[in-house]
Amino acid sequence: MSRRTRVPIGAAVLTTAVAALGVVRATGSDDATAAGGAPPPATAAVERGPLSATVSLNGTLAHRGDEDGAASPVINHAAGTYTRLPAIGDRIGCGEVLYRVDDEPVLLLCGALPAYRDLAIGDRGRDVRQLNRELHRLGDDRAAGVAVDPDDHDFTWSTRAALVHRQHRVGAEATGRVDRAAAVVLPRAARIAGTVGTLGGAARPGATVARATSDELEVQVDLEPSQQGQVRRGDRVRITLPGNRSTTGRVARIGSVARTADEDGDVGTATIPAAIRLDDRRAAHGLDQAPVRAEIVTAGVARALSVPVTALVGRTGGGLAVEVVRADGGRGLVAVRIGLVDATAGRVQVEGAVRAGDRVVVPSS
Template identity: 55%
Template sequence: MKRKTWLLAAATVLVAGTAVGGAVVAFGPTRTTPTAQESSTNTATVERGRLSAMISQSGTLTYRAQPNGSPYSVINQASGTYTELPADGDEITCGDVLYRVDEKPVLALCGMVPVYRDLRSGLAGHDVRQLNGNLHKLGYDAAAGVTIDPADSVFTWRTQQALRVLQHDKGIGLTGRLDLDDAIFLPEAVRIAKVTGELGAPAQPGAQVAQATSDTIEVQVALDPSQQGGVNTGDPAQITLPGNRTVTGKVDRLGRVAQVPAGQNTNAGDATIPAYIRLDDPAAARGLDRAPVLVAITVDEVENALNVPVTALVGKSGGGFAVEVVRPGGRRELVGVELGLFDTAGGRVQVEGGLREGDHVVVPSS
């Protein structure tokens, strides 16, 4: 049976002080106890079913960006004056005009390789492949009456023809080449997180004009380092949104570097590990950027497990645990059990021993 040692330790602390009849007791080997009237006995039923161990944490809704959670930097390469800029929250897709310098459009194209040279006929490379991929995906090759292989890394006459159609569509000079200051390559369609350039200010090549994220919302959770080993990519999660709405998701990735909160009174003991949770339905949380949420990550599960309430456990003097079973006629018997998974949400624990589904076990008075 699966076990989480940190959960077991927590449960040991919980049940170490279990009281019977108002006193804390420890039990020796399995034995029977004197008969008691059933009317004075609080019992719970031994059940069989699914148990889940969860980690519950507060989290924050945010938009996905780089793997470490930081936004993409939008680096300007044009010289002149910013005459049009996007606004915070604007969504920019591949092929859109991102901003203008001296009224000249600067396009947003999609690709992992940032722009670093003029692209013209005869050149080859990953940046050319990105351009070909954009021209094909946006349909400018078909509009030009040609077909571009999006995996082609050579700037051919087909690239030139399709690029001219794009330039005409966006109001750029029909040069048939992509100059360094014509476009910015970003990894994907983006959402503007922050505009750092100023309208009417000088546009300096190499300066950041904006910060951007993807347009996909996710949840960021700060895990205690002791919890990192219990959380894995793909673990299911339940997210409670503002207004008490609940959505589901999965752990998408885990940070590799511990983060320490900013502040004068923080130390290494305050470090946390970021975890990022992908929502199954991101549209359900749109418009809630930076909103606080509650997250429950399922780190372990067991099906069809025999289980009892954690409060039914009592400690044995020789070590281990037992439960007090009420037999027919009101007779009580201590039965030793081995513990498995603790269901942190339901307050129950998986047990193995001389118990059967439907048995009644003694629990403390509420």
């Protein structure tokens, strides 16, 4: 089971949920008996077993962007003319050439801290540690015959040697320093989602040249206001892919910024973006911007006593009941309190004077 393994019987919100399904039948008496000569009623068994509550959403299979699902802007800091730009769908690895200005390469460096200054021997700071970590991860220090400490905040001679190796490898001028204009820092390797700059156009410092996502596919959904309190990080998800193929995943991120669908900014229509990470990325290989169906499991009960939702009837004076068929063929209403509703299975958790194996009346098909 996931985060919640028990749902209190008789929760008012679940009673409302069952009523909203429009399947609760009304009865005028708390007692019922079989009429003479009447055909036997349709029945279903009271069962004990697992139930799950789910939130069902339409989503899109897309490449991961920032925390709210958007592609990250690629900000240019070089002045000149764009002489090479990436194409939509290109995959650019950390330490590789992202684009060119005046035919000079601009490298993609990976990390959380954006580039804000030039770096050279003697500099110190978090951005230097980020550079040391990346050069070590790429293996440039070992290839240059030096050892760079990935946790070092200092730009050392070893840093310079590793950087020179990287610059030689990608065809950049081997200066042994990082010019802010010659590098772009993004959180991870990039997949180009769109370009803004124009080949042959002016490259202006501070302008967006492209937009990038990661190469990781995820399911992106929007949570309605009524769902935002139900869904949490780590919840299990069943995903239906195009072609009716299915796979599984977990809620990885829930955005922090609400979005409205109308121009008036009505908060009542605001949704929160959420992202679902696939358990098996190979299941979605070759897909992009594909519509999917996501069923997020928000609660679970391992051994719930349950009946079909359609077995519920409304009691005179309020409350709910099920109509139990006795061994002698007679029938009687038994008051029940309800708990978790499993909309996928069409069953509801009940508590009352019923037990597993009892037969309850359901509408005839």
